[in-house]
Amino acid sequence: xxxxxxxxxxxxxxxxxxxxxxxxxxxxxxxxxxxxxxxxxxxxxxxxxxxxxxxxxxxxxxxxxxxxxxxxxxxxxxxxxxxxxxxxxxxxxxxxxxxxxxxxxxxxxxxxxxxxxxxxxxxxxxxxxxxxxxxxxxxxxxxxxxxxxxxxxxxxxxxxxxxxxxxxxxxxxxxxxxxxxxxxxxxxxxxxxxxxxxxxxxxxxxxxxxxxxxxxxxxxxxxxxxxxxxxxxxxxxxxxxxxxxxxxxxxxxxxxxxxxxxxxxxxxxxxxxxxxxxxxxxxxxxxxxxxxxxxxxxxxxxxxxxxxxxxxxxxxxxxxxxxxxxxxxxxxxxxxxxxxxxxxxxxxxxxxxxxxxxxxxxxxxxxxxxxxxxxxxxxxxxxxxxxxxxxxxxxxxxxxxxxxxxxxxxxxxxxxxxxxxxxxxxxxxxxxxxxxxxxxxxxxxxxxxxxxxxxxxxxxxxxxxxxxxxxxxxxxxxxxxxxxxxxxxxxxxxxxxxxxxxxxxxxxxxxxxxxxxxxxxxxxxxxxxxxxxxxxxxxxxxxxxxxxxxxxxxxxxxxxxxxxxxxxxxxxxxxxxxxxxxxxxxxxxxxxxxxxxxxxxxxxxxxxxxxxxxxxxxxxxxxxxxxxxxxxxxxxxxxxxxxxxxxxxxxxxxxxxxxxxxxxxxxxxxxxxxxxxxxxxxxxxxxxxxxxxxxxxxxxxxxxxxxxxxxxxxxxxxxxxxxxxxxxxxxxxxxxxxxxxxxxxxxxxxxxxxxxxxxxxxxxxxxxxxxxxxxxxxxxxxxxxxxxxxxx
Amino acid sequence: xxxxxxxxxxxxxxxxxxxxxxxxxxxxxxxxxxxxxxxxxxxxxxxxxxxxxxxxxxxxxxxxxxxxxxxxxxxxxxxxxxxxxxxxxxxxxxxxxxxxxxxxxxxxxxxxxxxxxxxxxxxxxxxxxxxxxxxxxxxxxxxxxxxxxxxxxxxxxx
Ligand code: FES
Ligand code: FES
Numbered sequence: 001x002x003x004x005x006x007x008x009x010x011x012x013x014x015x016x017x018x019x020x021x022x023x024x025x026x027x028x029x030x031x032x033x034x035x036x037x038x039x040x041x042x043x044x045x046x047x048x049x050x051x052x053x054x055x056x057x058x059x060x061x062x063x064x065x066x067x068x069x070x071x072x073x074x075x076x077x078x079x080x081x082x083x084x085x086x087x088x089x090x091x092x093x094x095x096x097x098x099x100x101x102x103x104x105x106x107x108x109x110x111x112x113x114x115x116x117x118x119x120x121x122x123x124x125x126x127x128x129x130x131x132x133x134x135x136x137x138x139x140x141x142x143x144x145x146x147x148x149x150x151x152x153x154x155x156x157x158x159x160x161x162x163x164x165x166x167x168x169x170x171x172x173x174x175x176x177x178x179x180x181x182x183x184x185x186x187x188x189x190x191x192x193x194x195x196x197x198x199x200x201x202x203x204x205x206x207x208x209x210x211x212x213x214x215x216x217x218x219x220x221x222x223x224x225x226x227x228x229x230x231x232x233x234x235x236x237x238x239x240x241x242x243x244x245x246x247x248x249x250x251x252x253x254x255x256x257x258x259x260x261x262x263x264x265x266x267x268x269x270x271x272x273x274x275x276x277x278x279x280x281x282x283x284x285x286x287x288x289x290x291x292x293x294x295x296x297x298x299x300x301x302x303x304x305x306x307x308x309x310x311x312x313x314x315x316x317x318x319x320x321x322x323x324x325x326x327x328x329x330x331x332x333x334x335x336x337x338x339x340x341x342x343x344x345x346x347x348x349x350x351x352x353x354x355x356x357x358x359x360x361x362x363x364x365x366x367x368x369x370x371x372x373x374x375x376x377x378x379x380x381x382x383x384x385x386x387x388x389x390x391x392x393x394x395x396x397x398x399x400x401x402x403x404x405x406x407x408x409x410x411x412x413x414x415x416x417x418x419x420x421x422x423x424x425x426x427x428x429x430x431x432x433x434x435x436x437x438x439x440x441x442x443x444x445x446x447x448x449x450x451x452x453x454x455x456x457x458x459x460x461x462x463x464x465x466x467x468x469x470x471x472x473x474x475x476x477x478x479x480x481x482x483x484x485x486x487x488x489x490x491x492x493x494x495x496x497x498x499x500x501x502x503x504x505x506x507x508x509x510x511x512x513x514x515x516x517x518x519x520x521x522x523x524x525x526x527x528x529x530x531x532x533x534x535x536x537x538x539x540x541x542x543x544x545x546x547x548x549x550x551x552x553x554x555x556x557x558x559x560x561x562x563x564x565x566x567x568x569x570x571x572x573x574x575x576x577x578x579x580x581x582x583x584x585x586x587x588x589x590x591x592x593x594x595x596x597x598x599x600x601x602x603x604x605x606x607x608x609x610x611x612x613x614x615x616x617x618x619x620x621x622x623x624x625x626x627x628x629x630x631x632x633x634x635x636x637x638x639x640x641x642x643x644x645x646x647x648x649x650x651x652x653x654x655x656x657x658x659x660x661x662x663x664x665x666x667x668x669x670x671x672x673x674x675x676x677x678x679x680x681x682x683x684x685x686x687x688x689x690x691x692x693x694x695x696x697x698x699x700x701x702x703x704x705x706x707x708x709x710x711x712x713x714x715x716x717x718x719x720x721x722x723x724x725x726x727x728x729x730x731x732x733x734x735x736x737x738x739x740x741x742x743x744x745x746x747x748x749x750x751x752x753x754x755x756x757x758x759x760x761x762x763x764x765x766x767x768x769x770x771x772x773x774x775x776x777x778x779x780x781x782x783x784x785x786x787x788x789x790x791x792x
Numbered sequence: 793x794x795x796x797x798x799x800x801x802x803x804x805x806x807x808x809x810x811x812x813x814x815x816x817x818x819x820x821x822x823x824x825x826x827x828x829x830x831x832x833x834x835x836x837x838x839x840x841x842x843x844x845x846x847x848x849x850x851x852x853x854x855x856x857x858x859x860x861x862x863x864x865x866x867x868x869x870x871x872x873x874x875x876x877x878x879x880x881x882x883x884x885x886x887x888x889x890x891x892x893x894x895x896x897x898x899x900x901x902x903x904x905x906x907x908x909x910x911x912x913x914x915x916x917x918x919x920x921x922x923x924x925x926x927x928x929x930x931x932x933x934x935x936x937x938x939x940x941x942x943x944x945x946x947x948x949x950x
Contacts, residue, residue, distance in 0.1 A: 009888075011888075015884070015890060018890055018896055019877070020828070020871075020872060021826070021827070021897050022828065027827070119811070119814075205830075205838065205892065205895050205929070206894040254892075256892040257929050288834045289838070290834055511893065677888050681930060681934055688931030688932070719923045720919040720922040720925075720935070720936065721919040723919070725915075
């Protein structure tokens with residue numbers, strides 16, 4: 001197999017099991033003697049529990065046990081928050097697995113029923129009598145921070161007061177932002193915007209769930225879990241349940257998408273473990289979709305007040321903003337880092353911004369905990385900037401593309417430090433935009449737009465230039481920013497005597513196709529056939545430690561670990577080949593799976609020859625160990641920074657407010673593409689998720705804190721018939737510090753596309769005087785905005 | 793109260809006394825032990841549970857097992873002919889029509905229905921025909937490609 005396998009869009013090896021229904025997801029696992037758990041969740045968003053009577057439920061047919069908060073006391077520790085954001089006054093509220101006194105959102109669990117059969121457990125849950133004394137609730141983050149707001153938590157885990165529902169206050173600043181604004185007030189422009197990044201429901205198609213099998217004889221637990229990071233689950237499960245890490249095996253079997261919602265560890269999963277331990281039987285718990293909406297982490301939920309200072313010719317001089325980030329009822333596992341580190345540090349985007357300051361207030365609300373959701377902090381930053389630039393362009397009567405050009409960081413190949421202190425690796429932002437505009441015929445579209453609406457339909461163009469931080473990340477940085485773990489990845493590569501390869505890797509893909517891309521990496525590094533490489537992942541007993549699949553880091557960090565492990569093997573193989581060919585190592589060359597003496601390619605050994613000879617060990621050079629195996633821990637020296645530029649084209653019907661997305665082009669630069677077909681698929685999915693935010697999606701609570709969008713009936717997901725084909729193009733800029741030069745692509749589409757669509761809609765409505773509309777752009781909202789603009 | 797039900801799932805008859813409220817999807821997954829059919833929602837929106845009942849597609853989470861009594865159900869496990877994949881399965885694989893695979897069984901069977909009623913659908917017809925099936929991973933684009941590709945293969949095979 002030649003090195004051309006790198007860059008080839010080969011079919012995915014994951015697919016045969018998925019297209020035949022033979023793949024096993026958590027829900028599909030059945031064990032002998034298995035019992036079924038169903039959670040009773042709170043019927044109030046904020047209330048004091050006054051009574052729970054489980055007698056009737058416990059006596060119901062098939063019921064094995066009913067547990068409440070009193071039963072888990074001491075057995076299950078509170079769910080930990082694992083991102084201890086420094087210098088932010090972080091106050092972590094106690095997050096019990098089962099609420100005992102006060103419930104803080106409708107997802108809070110108050111009891112669990114375990115029964116022989118699932119329908120019996122469902123029936124019995126209905127028989128639990130729970131009485132509550134309702135308390136006032138608040139779900140809007142800005143209101144929750146207000147003076148008269150209901151207070152969720154009196155004390156944090158250390159017994160310190162939590163005032164004003166504030167979980168943290170984090171700041172990023174650089175340059176003299178006040179001076180920049182003073183100057184712009186005097187002789188420039190200042191624009192102000194209020195941006196609502198609405199709460200979103202991730203909607204991985206596979207609901208969450210757990211199968212716990214505790215063996216009383218050995219004290220060992222096996223936990224099958226719908227997770228993006230089984231090793232983190234093992235670590236935190238050990239903290240919460242007290243089962244030592246060495247007796248805990250976590251398996252992420254087939255996992256049906258995550259998008260951030262399967263990063264966190266959850267009460268229900270630990271309760272399932274508890275039930276198995278108590279009963280000495282395997283227990284399965286799978287959430288329903290409504291329960292997923294009610295209790296599995298949500299995303300975004302920012303109220304942003306933003307100001308931009310610029311010169312009259314469109315040069316940005318300062319950015320100032322205040323963000324109220326809704327955190328929901330408790331701080332989920334990685335939550336504090338999302339609206340801060342992953343958001344605030346990216347605030348200068350692709351632009352040279354000499355001064356900025358952001359204050360982020362993390363606020364407790366009576367809603368589902370807010371976590372990473374595809375893009376995690378970066379879409380909220382990109383949107384802010386891209387929106388402001390379009391407003392600035394409107395203010396100055398410039399084309400939005402020109403304002404971007406005026407402010408772009410010039411092309412760089414090896415490091416560029418920005419005002420937030422990040423050191424971007426490589427990028428050509430002007431080049432990306434130019435290529436996008438050329439490819440899409442932007443000028444011609446502008447001319448068509450200038451001709452005016454046709455049949456009452458207004459054409460709009462929306463640009464979005466982005467750079468994102470991914471490939472998380474250097475572990476030293478992780479420590480400095482309070483992340484309670486490392487961010488390296490590891491891989492073990494083992495050659496068998498026949499030249500077949502096993503790879504054991506800590507990363508845990510769940511739909512992204514890395515079994516295929518990882519095999520391509522091995523094949524391209526050492527010339528074996530990709531089909532001869534088997535990839536093992538997602539089982540903590542079988543694989544080395546890994547920190548999980550999120551933050552577009554699996555190929556960027558896990559792939560680097562793998563490539564370096566294979567290079568170690570190549571080095572050893574070269575020494576052995578030299579020995580077998582009676583040549584000196586310095587005289588050896590390698591190409592496409594063959595080691596040969598320089599200048600005489602016929603004197604060669606294939607990697608398969610070497611694998612055999614290394615494994616039988618009949619004739620090894622002095623001091624060489626038998627076998628052909630290597631392992632690496634790759635701790636990245638820096639993050640990677642993919643970037644790109646997107647264009648959305650819409651037509652808005654002014655009479656009905658209907659928005660038609662008629663075209664979408666994504667240009668992304670994720671460095672060299674290992675499998676371009678997979679890359680394209682990631683872009684499609686990512687872009688559509690971002691479009692969903694702009695046009696359809698939004699979680700809503702009523703005043704009492706009940707989730708109004710409580711099922712798929714009420715929460716509008718993107719559907720096939722609502723979308724145009726996405727045109728995907730790319731440029732290729734290597735990351736200078738990465739062994740393969742690659743960056744990441746999992747989140748790029750989502751990071752860019754919401755702003756592109758938003759900008760396009762407002763651009764279309766410019767002749768009608770519409771300046772802003774809150775997302776999502778339902779026909780009613782758009783129509784109202786048009787009427788209001790007419791009125792004013 | 794239970795009701796006797798006999799449903800042939802992928803060619804194998806399965807007989808059980810079931811509660812009248814039992815959904816077909818549970819019958820398939822629990823009694824017929826065919827777990828390829830997925831459950832993605834509880835409001836009949838996502839289409840992950842789509843199967844063929846006597847050759848016609850249905851959402852098995854909206855069908856009671858008793859309603860399917862006497863019928864023959866085909867799930868994703870029964871679509872291929874032994875080792876030989878169905879053209880839709882081949883096309884989903886060839887065109888990268890899936891990522892996490894959770895929507896895929898339902899998506900393939902919904903596409904089966906689409907091609908049964910319209911052998912050569914346009915892009916718009918495919919998009920329209922699949923509006924009842926949700927996919928969060930692919931943005932649908934390669935699913936549409938896959939269905940078109942399968943339609944072509946099936947047309948030339950005829
Ligand atoms: S499970 Fe969602 S439609 Fe049947
Ligand atoms: S492939 Fe994941 S939901 Fe469709």
